[in-house]
Amino acid sequence: MSMARRRAALLFVALLLLFAASPALSAAAGTIVFTTLGRSRYAFDIFALPLNHLALSSSSSPELRLTDGISALELDSPSPSPPPTPLLPWSDPAALRDRPTLTRDGSRLIYVSTALPAAAPRRSWAAVYSTRITHSPAHAPRRLTPPGVADFSPAVSPSGDWTAAASPGAAGWAGEVQDLRTDLYVFRTSDGSRRTLLVEDAGWPCWADDATLFFHRRDADGWYGVYRANIDLSHDAPSSTSVERITPPGFHAFTPAASPGAPGLVAVATRRPGSDYRHIEVIDLTSGTYFEVTRPLAPRAHHFNPFLSPDGARVGYHRCRGSGNGGSPPLLLESIRSPAPDAFSLFRIDGSYPSFSPDGKRIAFVGLPGLYVVNSDGSGGRKKIFSGNAFPTSWDWKRKGVIYTSVGPDFASESTEVDVVAVSLGDDSSSSSSSSQVSIKKLTVGGKNNAFPSPSPDGKWLVFRSGRSGHKNLYIMDAEDGEAGGIRRLTDGPWSDTMCNWSPDGEWIAFASDRHNPGGGSFSIYMVHPNSTGLRRVVHSADAGRTNHPWFSPDSKSLVFTSDLAAVSAEPISNPHHYQPYGEIFTINIDGSGLRRLTHNSFEDGTPAWTPYFVQPRDVSETLQASGMCAFEDCYWLDIDAQPEDHGLRYAHGNKIGC
């Protein structure tokens, strides 16, 4: 993706949008909070090194940090408040804008945007746009990608006449990250015309000159390799005259970067056997020499998405800045630009399965492991309630300081020992008491994967899922006394019903289920009355799709949830590891109308919750410098020996099968 030049795009787009007057804000009706796997630990900045330093292999580090300590990774953070009104009617202010490149004459910016929906579910919204920036007022962006098509990773040729992009094409995306297969297309930068398939099974194009294009591809031998294509643009139909693999098998090389100012050099990211870290190397194609750029400086850090400066003097890359290198502490709550600021504010929280207390003053969340509570304004910092593995969280509506959760392994089989518990914080209404007596009461018995408790608004009942019959179905039990106080079955069938949420008006229970294709990996959202009548499906993301973690709006008329409806928004290999980078947050009316996308990024967003309490849209920092800064993983599917299942089962937060 992205991280590289995204920051410039952010500034540019912000300028465009800020021409417009601030919208009139009516009182927002609530707040939505969600989780993004690992995101709060990224803290990326852009760094650069002089290329001539590499040959000298001197020990002093002339590494330069180009960005200022505000994470240079993602467009949707932090949001100005109030959010600007879009100047252009097509422009979703919350959309991702990525990979900007200026044409050589500086007249136009070419970039990826997710502003316009795709025509079908599970199709990416990413497409290439061109905005003329030398005219005032700015012209409307021009879409260069045809309707119904997605494009990633655009690269403008040195002359500016042609743009290459990676497109999933008709075969599209098969469902898992590593299954994203793209082909390279070129088209005229001016208007998208003469779009031509150049190389099949290729991604991340970059130009050395107008006749030489580099790209990456995962080969049949399992290794990512960098390739060179010689391009003939002299005819009506552009074509590649030869394609040649540059990097040998035996290690991964990907996300190549070239520059007309550095002929004969290609910068790549590599993952070499024996290293868990992604490093930048520069290849001298003439001599076949590989120069290590980042390993000598920071051996135990991931480096992403290199670039070579136009004059060929420097190689740049992204790295988490770490501690002692400036920048702010991680955010507990990161304000994300809400696409409907009159309806709700939107936050990413540094934890999983968040839920608000009924008065909105506190948030419970889990750390996988660990259960935590924090004041919604961040004051006092996070308080650890217990350290075992718990998921998810919900608060009793009537009894103050009572949180329901389930304790045991997540993503486990029907018979795994997991039980629903009520955690009483014992501090009644005061949120900062340190002398509180936490008590934990087990509500289910027998431990057959009892999880996802959600209380009825009158505080009398709990709906939860259980594997006690051999299948995961929904049950309702007494909220105070648990099973001992009475239990009845809500759903019944040889499939998985899970992730249930009871509406605030008491009328409905929403849940995720694979009942349309039991065991097939696809989940959709269904609703049923607490008396087992009225069952219907609300959201379905195509037959293989995943739509999970429903949570009712305060008025019970809509749901927030996570889904793969918009597929991926960038080549997943350009990011740290996300089990399911297609997870985005959406809302929909309970009658199935009014689908709205809330998040636009290339990460895994999941486990949303909705409170009537309005949290002002501003960032809230962790009070302590959290440990684990920069401690994120590289894409597990680069690990040739790894079993993807092992990783997938561990802690996906979005919509993994079998939650």
Ligand SMILES: *[C@@H]1O[C@H](CO)[C@@H](O)[C@H](O)[C@H]1NC(C)=O
């Ligand atoms: C079931 O509950 C719904 C919603 O409260 C109600 O409209 C309906 O009449 C109930 N049906 C039965 C058979 O009790």
